[in-house]
Amino acid sequence: MAKLVSKVYGDxxxxxxxxxxxxxSLWKETAxxxxxxxxxxxxxxxxxxxxxxQKKKISAFAEVFGQDVSKEIMGLLNVMVKKGRVREIHSxxxxxxxxxxxxxxxxVVEVATPMPLSEEQKKQIxxxxxxxxxxxxxxxxxxxxxxxxxxxxxxxxxxxLDNSIRSKLDRMTRELSKVKLxx
Numbered sequence: 109m110a111k112l113v114s115k116v117y118g119d120x121x122x123x124x125x126x127x128x129x130x131x132x133s134l135w136k137e138t139a140x141x142x143x144x145x146x147x148x149x150x151x152x153x154x155x156x157x158x159x160x161x162q163k164k165k166i167s168a169f170a171e172v173f174g175q176d177v178s179k180e181i182m183g184l185l186n187v188m189v190k191k192g193r194v195r196e197i198h199s200x201x202x203x204x205x206x207x208x209x210x211x212x213x214x215x216v217v218e219v220a221t222p223m224p225l226s227e228e229q230k231k232q233i234x235x236x237x238x239x240x241x242x243x244x245x246x247x248x249x250x251x252x253x254x255x256x257x258x259x260x261x262x263x264x265x266x267x268x269l270d271n272s273i274r275s276k277l278d279r280m281t282r283e284l285s286k287v288k289l290x291x
Contacts, residue, residue: 113196118203121184125208130180135208137177138201144172145198155194165189215243218263220253220272237264 121138125131145152151172155165169185188194209216217237219225225233230250237246241264253261259272 111199113193114199114203117184117188117193117196117200118207121180121200121204122207122211124180126211128180130178131208131211134178134180135205137181138204141173141177141181142198142201142205145201152194152197155189162189165194209247213242213244215241215246215264217246217248218251219248220251220256220261220263222252222254222256222258224252225250233260233262237262 121134125134151168154160155168166186166189169189170182173185174182184200185197188197188200193200206216215237219233230248234246234248237243237248255274257273257277259274259276260269261272261275262269
């Protein structure tokens with residue numbers, strides 16, 4: 109249900125952003141909102157409480173974000189409060205972020221290695237990703253994963269390129285377990 113809610117509200121905001129030619133500005137606003145909400149989880153937990161009246165929720169959003177966000181974002185927040193969807197604000201904003209990145213052809217990539225990469229290695233990875241994908245730019249999150257032993261694991265959306273030593277050892281183990289030795 110939460111996925112459907114985030115899609116419906118996220119798509120509505122995305123369509124409005126395109127229609128009003130405000131994609132970049134609304135994207136920036138939603139990113140700032142996400143940051144504020146992540147840094148202040150108690151704010152949303154209070155607004156999620158069923159005994160807090162709608163008017164108080166709406167005025168709380170206006171007080172916190174009113175000066176910093178557009179009428180479009182305040183409209184979204186008001187509708188979500190009135191429809192009882194405050195719980196899904198994070199997922200709606202994340203969905204919108206994903207839609208914008210897809211529209212702007214920005215690839216979101218996670219790269220895991222067992223040790224830090226040099227700037228040159230990072231640049232090579234980013235160039236190769238741009239070369240083999242439809243993306244015009246990539247946003248790469250580099251992580252150290254000691255359990256990999258060696259190699260690299262790249263995640264782009266729901267696709268995974270696993271070229272780690274651990275996965276190669278797992279494949280070898282599976283292959284060796286299929287071998288029957290005769291006596």
